[in-house]
Amino acid sequence: MADYLLAGGSVLTRDGLVEANVQVGNGTIEAIGADARSGEVIDCAGLIIGPGLVDLHAHLREPGQEWKEDIGSASRAAVAGGFTAILAMPNTAPPTDAGHLARYISDRGTEVGLCEIVPTGCITKSMEGQRLAHLDELSDAGVTVFTDDGASVADAGLLRRAMEYVAERGGLISQHAEDPGLADGGHMHEGTVSSWLGMRALPSEAETTIVARDLALAEMTGCRYHVAHVSAAATVGLIAAAKQNGLPVTAEVAPHHLFFTEEAVRTMNPVYKMYPPLRSEADAEAMRAALESGVIDAVATDHAPHAAHEKDVPFEEAPRGVIGLETAFAAVRTSTRLDPAAIFDRMSVRPARIAGLSRHGRIPATGVAANLAVVDMDEQWTPTKFESKSANSPFAGVRLTGRPKYTFFEGALVWRDQEAGQ
Template structure:
């Protein structure tokens, strides 16, 4: 029987970090302790001295671009990128072509993930039919196919009555509505954050209020319905305050922040490089600091990448004409470690445990322990990630040419190594 033993790492368990070995056999953690698992011919020893050994990362905001936009990314390329970033599971966003608003497309998405076999692919489903914002999707059909997270990501669910009905229904089932919280009227024609930098550039811009008005309204709907509600890609300091207040009130409200909103500000947009164009836009240094503090304190529950590939011919155009979105699965953990500096427990909580809980992915995001599935990421908090190239089909990212402290060393999914620092396996 082949075994893997991760030796002498800082192992993040339900009782906190311990210095120990982790022994894996047949896809399961069979022992955690000192000097275990020796002997036998078929033992792979992995030296983890000085490294963190914790549950595999879970990204609850990934654009696989399949079906429909495979020239940007597909399930296979995205899975390789995710494995290299330390991820063992991703939640596919439903703004594909066709959009994922029915059960058979959910089953297709999950099955494609299984065929590739490098990460567990879960699928979000649309809130509205055709993602058109006019009537509800068949939420029962989506639920039966396994959807637990419902979102029209790429667009806000603007109609409060429609959203309320979705929340009434999903509150009974225990699903979560994830909102791309940007008011379309306030965001109309804007390309970046509304502030001094946009004024200097003479660019149409988007105020922070475009986000806060939606979240404030939606929190009222949470009070009305009791439905789980998740703020996607939170970007503005006042929104962090709204989420904090909702949590103090005991409402089932969670939030995610992207690596790029933790790393950059609207000042980085001055050169009008489309690699810094995304929705919501990069905001001010005060906003960035509020996001960092929110992630540290847990007001912002999780990191989610909003990995959004676009081809060069789409993105290499004047800033105003470029589509929104950047890739980031490969470097998210390094960026978070470098810019936020979480302790190992909070780090794995934000990268793995809470994302899996929000998206309700069983078997992922579980603190390491005996009999738990062997979905494991080994992270070096002192390592250096030099961003020079990518495994994605697309290259639209603001990270190229930069270095971040922190590096993914190994990723194990279902007991098999899917990545080690020399490159992707399989």
């Protein structure tokens, strides 16, 4: 007897959506369609069964800041959001700049056992932008994505050397593009809203100038280059041109940049403070269009938990970042015109390929690892409570469409929405 029979739903297959039952057992998809006959029945009527989502960009806060989040609570938030693999950003305390630190994170993920926790590694030691991190050790520990996320590698010479090293190892450099001089300690997007609020602000060019420079370095070194959380319309143009020229370039966008704009900051509520900042309506529309056209490859949450007391301060004093794992699917479904297959492509297939995760982002088929997200494309709901330890979400209280209902990790049912199947 198999473990589960996902019954009555539509399965995303290579031939598109097909109404079929799915039999899950021994950690894999054992059968789809007429051969799927046994297992505990999971009622999937009206739901879509697709590959588990993959997040290229999450801050798990462990080790060092466990009051904000830990690998256990982040794993719960991930599976509640339909994710079966998430990349842990290296800006922990200490930062993940050596092999044993990366191993600790993946081991803790295994111990929790709800989803795959994939460590990323720093580009520079202690993320200080001065010397290379232990790239060899990190690579030996299985790290493929290198980033100093939270800050740009400002020194172009240092980044060049990192790219040469990482290219040789087949890895990927992911850049948080933010020129420190142009960013000027800003708190929000430089535009009409910041102008009138009198807030120090980051222009879009803080992002685009770094991306333009880095694309030249990617061409020079042949290193795979990934733009983290694209926010500015002009950056999309640079990425599109680079792709056309055949550069090994990919990019991600965060759900909040698809959904909100600088207008939200008029409230001066710190729940709208993140880096890169919420930009103009034209930028948000460019993000949606680029995700739809595929110029931007992936959605990545930039999940960044902060405790209530840290975030409930004046806007200019608030720490950067918002949580996103539990609302990402709904935010994408609500704000874009992507069809179900395209949503799974941008939130699972492509991010898994970018990070080199062979067990995730696989279109369901017999024999494939049972890492699955079962979603309701049309359910309307309003997020209020979170599995994350933190609740700093701009989506709290916002009416959204689309909701993950069940998540399977290596064949185990690791998440069941409370209202599902009742």
